[in-house]
Amino acid sequence: MFQLDVLPGHPQIKACLRKLMSAPPSTVLFEGPKGVGKAAFAKAFAHALLSDANPHKLDSGNHPDLRELYPEGKALMHPMQAMKTLIDETGLPPFESKRKVFIIYEADRMLPSSSNALLKTLEEPLSYAHFILVSSHPEQLLPTIVSRSLQITFFPLKADEISAYLEGTFKKSPADAKQIAWLSHGNLSKAEKLAKEKDDQLLSVVAEMGTAALHQSYPHLFRSIAKLESLLEKSQTDAIEEVLAAVYYWYRDLHLLKAGGDRSLLFFQAHEEELKKNLNCPLPELPELQQKVKRIREALVCHITLRHCLTYLLL
Numbered sequence: 001m002f003q004l005d006v007l008p009g010h011p012q013i014k015a016c017l018r019k020l021m022s023a024p025p026s027t028v029l030f031e032g033p034k035g036v037g038k039a040a041f042a043k044a045f046a047h048a049l050l051s052d053a054n055p056h057k058l059d060s061g062n063h064p065d066l067r068e069l070y071p072e073g074k075a076l077m078h079p080m081q082a083m084k085t086l087i088d089e090t091g092l093p094p095f096e097s098k099r100k101v102f103i104i105y106e107a108d109r110m111l112p113s114s115s116n117a118l119l120k121t122l123e124e125p126l127s128y129a130h131f132i133l134v135s136s137h138p139e140q141l142l143p144t145i146v147s148r149s150l151q152i153t154f155f156p157l158k159a160d161e162i163s164a165y166l167e168g169t170f171k172k173s174p175a176d177a178k179q180i181a182w183l184s185h186g187n188l189s190k191a192e193k194l195a196k197e198k199d200d201q202l203l204s205v206v207a208e209m210g211t212a213a214l215h216q217s218y219p220h221l222f223r224s225i226a227k228l229e230s231l232l233e234k235s236q237t238d239a240i241e242e243v244l245a246a247v248y249y250w251y252r253d254l255h256l257l258k259a260g261g262d263r264s265l266l267f268f269q270a271h272e273e274e275l276k277k278n279l280n281c282p283l284p285e286l287p288e289l290q291q292k293v294k295r296i297r298e299a300l301v302c303h304i305t306l307r308h309c310l311t312y313l314l315l
Contacts, residue, residue: 004048008037009162026126078106100128106134156186182249208220
């Protein structure tokens with residue numbers, strides 16, 4: 001059973017949701033960046049609202065008073081038929097609990113017709129029906145739906161919250177947990193993905209690539225880029241974000257060592273000797289790199305390749 005207390009981070013939101021339990025609103029909107037735990041909190045809050053329910057049915061997803069709606073089809077939208085079915089279900093009283101809870105994930109993916117149909121239901125709430133809307137893009141929701149919802153905003157998690165979670169849940173060492181937390185930039189989903197898939201091979205290739213770029217060894221550089229391309233054949237956008245962060249931390253570590261900073265703060269701690277070999281090379285300034293990374297992220301909507309991103313960043 002999903003429990004608020006065991007979820008990582010967001011202590012203020014946990015306190016807020018506990019207070020809401022005595023008189024829960026008919027509609028709550030969980031908004032915030034992708035990957036920060038909104039869906040897990042939505043499910044935990046739903047389970048808390050159905051605290052009188054059979055926990056085994058909740059865990060298996062078979063409880064008749066909990067309905068979860070996800071986008072469907074190639075376009076990943078909420079079709080009108082699915083919304084009609086959900087609205088029809090709101091008219092039926094609870095089967096086993098005192099309440100019925102409806103979670104609509106990625107609520108901003110509703111068609112206009114679906115949004116208008118849902119709005120009519122929200123305008124005349126039934127005492128036992130509770131809606132939890134989850135959205136990373138609340139600006140794309142109908143303003144009237146937003147105005148009828150209690151908005152709860154999620155922010156990226158702190159690095160120490162992610163580190164503690166990874167140490168406890170994934171049994172990561174403090175050093176590995178800290179490294180993954182830095183690389184995830186407050187995104188819990190990304191941190192979990194890295195914890196499951198983390199391979200030092202990625203950092204090794206980034207270290208090779210960074211060294212080749214600093215020494216202007218272009219054949220070596222392009223061989224390293226080819227290695228990364230074969231290593232990261234999965235979701236291209238996610239792969240590029242992961243590599244961009246690692247490259248930035250490579251140069252940040254070089255600046256840290258060159259300035260005589262605390263070596264315990266190194267991201268590439270396992271590659272410290274290789275970092276030291278590059279300290280005599282001229283380094284690009286970190287603000288310059290940040291600007292390049294920003295431009296690359298803006299260009300990702302055009303589906304540019306990893307090779308193009310790294311060529312622009314390193315040359």
